[in-house]
Amino acid sequence: MNQPQIQVGIMAEPVLRFELKGDYQGPAGSGGTRYKATIHRGEIVLSNQWGIMLRGREFVFKPTQDSASFLLKSVTIGIDFHWEQKQDLEFRGSLKLLIDGGKIQLINQLPLEEYLRSVISSEMSASSSPELLKAHAVISRSWLMAQIEKSKKLESQPKSYETNIDTDSERIRWYDREDHRLFDVCADDHCQRYQGISRIISDKANAAIDATSGQFLVSDDQICDARFSKCCGGISENFENVWEPVHHPYLSKVVDAENGGTTCVDLRQEDEAERWIRSSPQAFCNTNNRQVLEQILPDFDQKTKDFYRWQVSYSQSRLAWLIHQRTGIDFGHIIRLEAVSRGHSGRIIKLKITGSKQCRTIGKELEIRRALSQTHLYSSAFVIDHRDIQDGIPQQFVLTGAGWGHGVGLCQIGAAMMGEQGYSYQQILAHYFRGAELKTLY
Template structure:
């Protein structure tokens, strides 16, 4: 596993969680490639699966049961790739875990796959070299038809974030990262193309450094026109390369979106940012997105939610017993227009008006929609008001995701406009140095 703060001098190996305990999966299906490229070990003993064979693994009373196999109570099952280019099929695997785009897919995993029991669920881990992982991340996060400059920039950002290794969200499971959007989107060899392999090979070992340290290169799908500051989202110390910057050419100055009048005008407007339709026509965007991304508007969008839906979601997510929501409003906005402190006027269990304060962009998005709202940079419109209680709320929003660091759709817009990978990276992470740490 990776060590925090250590810059490797050679390519490291990673452990990536594919199926996690929180997925609560008691069963998984394995499909072997037809080229006899994988061997199988059951508790260290070599098994001999047939090419193209399918296995069903289940949580048993003590260990893992392989359906229709003499190995009834295995503690650990390992699949190792010994030849070939095809991955081991594993399904069902969640993508969009806890988000509105949640789906179940089959993934094809290279190198080494390890399956163990974690309490009453299965844990599936893919161990592989970093550069192989990055080839897959580039076209899991975005589509394989993206311009070369975007693929290269995405690969360098993903490598830098991985090696910075700051959050270590899943270290208790003995893994470096998970396969999904809470870390980085990794769908094995599913979307691997010559283009993404070339992007990884051309940028091999290249990372972003700031003051000699690895850049914590976080990124999101669409900033909405202005990038957010690190400390407004994760409440850590400010990062000098993660600021409020307008996602436009250098000549443009960012408006102060912490001022409510400016934020409303900005969110309800249609400025010509790199992530806007001025750079990427809406009809063209879908072909550049990742395979599990929704065909939607990412720069400006509108969502309608009923009072009943919102009340039920707030009660569920916050463990409350409110009767209705009267209003949603920003108390404090960040420089991208996202709400970092949101106010909610509600009718409590006693029938009295009460103010709930929700701190953080993440929490605001979590409680405003059952399937997680796209962004907290919103302007709220109240409709069907009876006795001071709206029947529904119309949320007009800007951006998709937290908005800090590289804006993936903005980087796409830059690449389509002819900017190089290095120009893209230095636009989204000002002051960084692009360097090679291993070959």
């Protein structure tokens, strides 16, 4: 196996602006360093700072020196999350422009290991412990190659891949990366956070990539679909409860504590889930150590103060409006929210919404999080209090929850604490991915 070239979808907009830094080989007749790309009559119109225009369906700029880079203007990061914002970002490697869905899609091509240098610094601070950075390098590398292999399998199948079930009584959806047809991975949190060289790539991040170069997590001779989230909330979730109904033994329930913890709770049971979520059990990710959190969280992530346990409150009118806006379903007054089924981490897989106009069940976890927040609810591991009931209709809903993210695989905050406590990256990986092996494949 040789190191692959990775295609990263950076952004798709009707108008794009970028600047070339260093020497690039562009389309014939391009010239210049500053460009604006628009769409006219089904073609890309590419104009430089001198007003010279080119038209076509696709344009490619390839660097002719290793230090060359391109600067993109107003890239949206944290799409649909509570930290969404626009930034100017700089990238190395080639850039490709093409039309897709009435927008100009910009794709960055570069070697896998170079891509990872940015991912490690984009996902967390480069001041993290060396062992955490190494662990994250391995799982990011493994996840990406597993997705590329999965895409190849899906393309070879005659039947289209379905990610939703929509009936009169249920709407069950899961969100992965199967919609990325033109590139291997996107640049945002939907896949892995990739912000090019805009964030400083420190010597520690480079050392972590070099120390683990070509290393992958492997199970049954297949590269592991290694997942991660910010905070599992004390117990990690099974893969099949979040995405497609396929069981991966290495992505199963893990109690996030030393030696696997001593708890034997079954959070699929409503009474045990309620006790667990309303308490604060010991876990690696149960920490208020700001020094550790600042090491692994970029500035905009630090706006979130409560990782392990959190609470949000909605009025009747606010919740009814929010669910209608986010799902497109008019439930009328919201009478009851009820967990139909939960996963091993207490995350709700199916949520029954009973309204004055209709009743419907939604899932999986991200669909639930989207329905109950203007952006994304921190997680679907929550319990509901229906308060101030008037004529059978609650006037207030209080959601008490656990964790941040889907909770599958590595827990970033938990892994950060393990790194600070002296665990090696091999031990961190063995803790979160039970039964997987560490292998060097190139």
